[in-house]
Amino acid sequence: MIQAERQIAPLERRFEDRFTQDRFLRRSAITFTIITLFIAGSVLVEGWFLGHDVFVRLFPGFAAMVPSTATSLAVLSAVQLLRLTGQDRIQPLVSWAAVGVAVFAIVNLGISAAQIGSIDLRSDRMSLATAFGLVLVAATQVSHHLGPRAAWVGTLLATVGLFLASVALVGYLFDAASLYSFILLSATALHSALSLFLLFLAHLVATARTNWLRNFLGRGPGARLARLLLPGAILIPAGLTYAAAYLVDTGQASSLLVRGMLVLALTVVLLAALVTFARVRNLELAQSRREILRLRDTLDALNVAAFVFDHYGRGLLMNQRAVELAGPSERPEDWFTDGRFYAIGTFAPLHGAAHPASLLEGPPPEDALYVGWLDIHGRNRSLRLSARRLTSEEGALDRIIVTVVDETESWNAKDEIAKIERLDAAGQITGGAAHEFSNILGAIQLTADMGLMNAEGAAREGFETIARACERGARMTDRLLRLSRDGLGLPQATDLVEALASIAKLAGNMMPESVRLSVDLPPHSHYAYVDPADLEAALLNLAINARNALVASGQSGEIRMALTTIDRKALISVSDDGPGMSPETLSRATTPFYTTQGEAGGSGLGLSQVEGFARRSGGDFDLRSKLRHGTEARVTLPLLDPDDVKAGRADPGPADLSGLRILVVEDDPQFGDVLPASLADVGADVAAFTNAEDALASFDPAAVDVLLTDVRLPGGMDGMTFAKHIRARAPDLPILFLTGYTEEGTTTRDDVGGIVLRKPIRLSMLTNAIDILRTRF
Amino acid sequence: MARILIADDDSDYLAAFRKGIAALGHEVETATGGDAAVARIQTDSKGFDVVFLDFVMADGGGLSTLHKIADLAPDTPIVVITGRAEMVDSPLFQKGMRRARLRLSKTTKLHEFDKIINDLLEIE
Numbered sequence: 024m025i026q027a028e029r030q031i032a033p034l035e036r037r038f039e040d041r042f043t044q045d046r047f048l049r050r051s052a053i054t055f056t057i058i059t060l061f062i063a064g065s066v067l068v069e070g071w072f073l074g075h076d077v078f079v080r081l082f083p084g085f086a087a088m089v090p091s092t093a094t095s096l097a098v099l100s101a102v103q104l105l106r107l108t109g110q111d112r113i114q115p116l117v118s119w120a121a122v123g124v125a126v127f128a129i130v131n132l133g134i135s136a137a138q139i140g141s142i143d144l145r146s147d148r149m150s151l152a153t154a155f156g157l158v159l160v161a162a163t164q165v166s167h168h169l170g171p172r173a174a175w176v177g178t179l180l181a182t183v184g185l186f187l188a189s190v191a192l193v194g195y196l197f198d199a200a201s202l203y204s205f206i207l208l209s210a211t212a213l214h215s216a217l218s219l220f221l222l223f224l225a226h227l228v229a230t231a232r233t234n235w236l237r238n239f240l241g242r243g244p245g246a247r248l249a250r251l252l253l254p255g256a257i258l259i260p261a262g263l264t265y266a267a268a269y270l271v272d273t274g275q276a277s278s279l280l281v282r283g284m285l286v287l288a289l290t291v292v293l294l295a296a297l298v299t300f301a302r303v304r305n306l307e308l309a310q311s312r313r314e315i316l317r318l319r320d321t322l323d324a325l326n327v328a329a330f331v332f333d334h335y336g337r338g339l340l341m342n343q344r345a346v347e348l349a350g351p352s353e354r355p356e357d358w359f360t361d362g363r364f365y366a367i368g369t370f371a372p373l374h375g376a377a378h379p380a381s382l383l384e385g386p387p388p389e390d391a392l393y394v395g396w397l398d399i400h401g402r403n404r405s406l407r408l409s410a411r412r413l414t415s416e417e418g419a420l421d422r423i424i425v426t427v428v429d430e431t432e433s434w435n436a437k438d439e440i441a442k443i444e445r446l447d448a449a450g451q452i453t454g455g456a457a458h459e460f461s462n463i464l465g466a467i468q469l470t471a472d473m474g475l476m477n478a479e480g481a482a483r484e485g486f487e488t489i490a491r492a493c494e495r496g497a498r499m500t501d502r503l504l505r506l507s508r509d510g511l512g513l514p515q516a517t518d519l520v521e522a523l524a525s526i527a528k529l530a531g532n533m534m535p536e537s538v539r540l541s542v543d544l545p546p547h548s549h550y551a552y553v554d555p556a557d558l559e560a561a562l563l564n565l566a567i568n569a570r571n572a573l574v575a576s577g578q579s580g581e582i583r584m585a586l587t588t589i590d591r592k593a594l595i596s597v598s599d600d601g602p603g604m605s606p607e608t609l610s611r612a613t614t615p616f617y618t619t620q621g622e623a624g625g626s627g628l629g630l631s632q633v634e635g636f637a638r639r640s641g642g643d644f645d646l647r648s649k650l651r652h653g654t655e656a657r658v659t660l661p662l663l664d665p666d667d668v669k670a671g672r673a674d675p676g677p678a679d680l681s682g683l684r685i686l687v688v689e690d691d692p693q694f695g696d697v698l699p700a701s702l703a704d705v706g707a708d709v710a711a712f713t714n715a716e717d718a719l720a721s722f723d724p725a726a727v728d729v730l731l732t733d734v735r736l737p738g739g740m741d742g743m744t745f746a747k748h749i750r751a752r753a754p755d756l757p758i759l760f761l762t763g764y765t766e767e768g769t770t771t772r773d774d775v776g777g778i779v780l781r782k783p784i785r786l787s788m789l790t791n792a793i794d795i796l797r798t799r800f
Numbered sequence: 801m802a803r804i805l806i807a808d809d810d811s812d813y814l815a816a817f818r819k820g821i822a823a824l825g826h827e828v829e830t831a832t833g834g835d836a837a838v839a840r841i842q843t844d845s846k847g848f849d850v851v852f853l854d855f856v857m858a859d860g861g862g863l864s865t866l867h868k869i870a871d872l873a874p875d876t877p878i879v880v881i882t883g884r885a886e887m888v889d890s891p892l893f894q895k896g897m898r899r900a901r902l903r904l905s906k907t908t909k910l911h912e913f914d915k916i917i918n919d920l921l922e923i924e
Contacts, residue, residue, distance in 0.1 A: 458856060458882075461882075461905065461906035461907055462810040462812070462813045462906055463812070463813075464906070464907050465813050465816070465817075465906035465907050465908070466810070466812040466813040466815070466816040466817075467816075468816075468907055468908075468909060468910070469813075469816040469817055469819070469820040469909075469910050469913075470816045470819070470820070472820060472909055472910030472911065473816075473819055473820045473823045473910060476823055476910075477823075490909075493907065494907075496907070497905070497907035500907070692857075696862060696863045696864050697863055700863055
């Protein structure tokens with residue numbers, strides 16, 4: 024971008040580069056100071072020491088620069104030069120020199136003021152104006168000791184000084200003789216005034232970034248205009264006045280008429296400046312409007328919803344997709360604060376940095392934000408939001424651009440859902456199988472036990488063998504169930520450090536002599552919202568995997584369990600220095616029922632359990648391994664705010680549904696039994712049906728606040744058709760669908776709307792979903 | 801000697817349970833589902849000392865059966881037996897399960913059943 028601009032207008036653009044500008048300013052300031060030093064030095068050496076009067080007063084009859092003034096100016100120039108070239112070590116000395124000059128000038132000023140009546144106006148001496156000017160220069164130079172916040176003091180002193188020096192210079196320009204008869208300016212040498220002018224200018228130029236001169240810098244249109252008009256602003260009034268004086272002096276026009284013309288000319292010049300200024304401002308505004316429109320055209324072409332906000336989080340524009348997403352709201356920021364957002368997976372309300380509104384304030388997070396959102400049809404969508412803050416070079420024109428991608432239907436999301444579905448399926452199948460096995464093993468067990476009561480000898484031994492086999496079978500089904508816990512557990516704010524310490528102890532008991540287990544934990548508590556039993560199962564699975572890998576390799580080895588925290592995430596790592604995995608094995612490692620330990624009794628559910636746990640807990644699981652270089656399993660979990668945990672805000676639990684009238688249609692025998700009872704537990708008033716026809720027959724729109732129905736129902740009417748009939752009679756009724764893991768689709772049709780929830784369902788997730796659905800947009 | 805009712809939809813387990821508990825010297829009545837168990841208690845005149853109830857049965861209604869039996873015979877201890885401990889421990893079920901005296905795994909041994917029955921009878 025900068026490269027291209029340089030090609031268009033090399034000179035002008037190059038000066039707009041900040042670095043070039045700063046170098047130019049510093050060099051100018053140094054040059055001005057050196058000129059002053061040179062003037063003062065010449066007056067002292069060539070003028071007073073060698074006696075050349077031309078150096079002392081420039082022209083015969085002009086006021087002289089006396090040695091005291093020349094010396095003071097030389098010292099102050101030297102001080103300024105040392106400051107500008109950054110000679111920091113002798114700073115105090117330099118400041119004291121400036122103070123010395125100031126004291127000297129004040130004494131001079133005092134003496135002159137005391138004899139003000141008897142001063143010979145034509146005598147060679149330090150003039151009152153020069154002495155005052157020297158005091159101002161010295162004060163300007165020591166003002167930086169007040170610190171950067173008082174930079175305005177130096178600016179004020181230098182500006183006043185610059186103006187006073189200009190008065191003397193302009194006096195010389197127009198009428199030197201009458202300048203000398205004015206008591207304050209009498210005896211002020213031309214080069215004294217010029218030196219003072221240059222010193223003040225040097226200070227202002229050197230600190231231009233912090234004073235009013237900054238308006239001439241930068242690449243803004245204002246600065247450009249100011250630079251353009253600067254020569255005119257200096258030369259035009261002087262030129263006009265000179266022309267007027269010439270006309271009067273040569274008698275071509277009367278003094279009064281010329282004055283009138285001067286007024287007219289200055290007015291015309293000022294008006295021209297005003298018109299130019301207004302035009303630039305208008306062009307600038309039109310330009311920025313055009314830019315915004317062009318930006319919107321560009322954003323409209325994107326396949327994502329984009330919102331643009333200013334520095335304060337006020338909406339500037341939304342692209343077409345954003346309007347489709349958030350609706351044509353007057354203020355885009357309202358969607359961010361009032362939209363019905365929730366945590367994906369749990370339907371829990373969002374707070375703090377997890378809420379989309381946080382994108383509009385403070386520095387935007389590096390990671391994208393994944394949130395659930397209820398659209399205007401009340402359907403649940405999965406959104407990915409990311410924010411970028413654009414800062415202009417001057418740091419003034421901040422823009423926040425938030426892009427929102429609807430991931431609900433995207434390939435990505437489908438893939439994730441398929442993965443989770445597979446895990447759920449694995450869990451359910453295992454759960455069901457374990458139930459069957461329990462029945463079978465229980466029957467064998469009791470029969471064998473009974474045989475043991477009566478049998479003797481060889482028969483008794485046979486029954487004992489059967490009983491032992493049953494015990495093994497019972498342990499096995501137990502373990503299967505533990506490995507495939509299907510997320511029905513109860514998550515709570517869990518201290519990861521404490522949990523890991525006790526899990527490490529458990530894991531340590533399972534290690535053979537050849538395997539060493541080390542644990543690396545931070546000193547303070549870190550909390551995450553997880554099911555502690557799930558966490559324990561996951562980490563034990565990882566430890567067992569590592570152990571089995573090490574034992575199988577036949578070598579001794581080490582397993583390292585570590586907890587570290589990055590930002591607001593916990594990273595739990597279980598690593599070993601064992602044989603590692605080939606890329607093919609690694610790619611299938613988390614697939615349910617995939618195992619390399621078939622003979623050794625591995626269920627193949629270990630890593631898929633870990634992955635399921637990590638995702639259910641809002642985190643992530645990844646496995647890194649290289650053949651012969653060991654394996655590292657990493658579980659990342661979102662951390663809770665410790666203050667929230669202490670204040671008990673971290674455990675949301677089920678939402679309170681007191682007084683809410685819920686119509687439940689569910690035919691599953693287990694679930695249909697428990698669901699109404701659970702909802703009643705949190706205060707809801709439940710009417711339950713096992714098929715759609717009965718529910719529809721007795722439906723009274725005025726007596727139901729929320730409808731909860733299974734998608735698959737017995738009889739002629741499925742859940743979607745049933746909901747469509749209900750919609751016709753109660754257009755605004757919030758609807759929740761329940762669906763099994765094998766069924767298709769995660770969103771509903773436009774004409775029905777409503778949230779789709781997958782079984783198995785936690786009570787807290789269900790009640791949160793109902794709670795968010797009943798708060799109307 | 802105690803009078804015991806067991807409700808379970810798995811006929812093999814039901815048979816093994818009946819024979820085993822009978823061998824311990826108790827009198828055992830069986831029901832093949834929740835509704836059958838409730839009907840059995842309603843028509844029974846002698847009263848049961850302990851009721852064993854499989855919580856996860858094909859015709860469902862484990863929780864409502866539990867409530868019905870607890871309402872019909874408030875003094876009779878109810879023991880829930882299940883092959884799916886993790887489901888019964890889930891928060892969805894916990895509240896409703898409070899009316900059961902005990903929860904046992906399906907793979908509980910005969911002598912453990914004996915001890916539990918005797919303990920429950922002593923408390924009565």
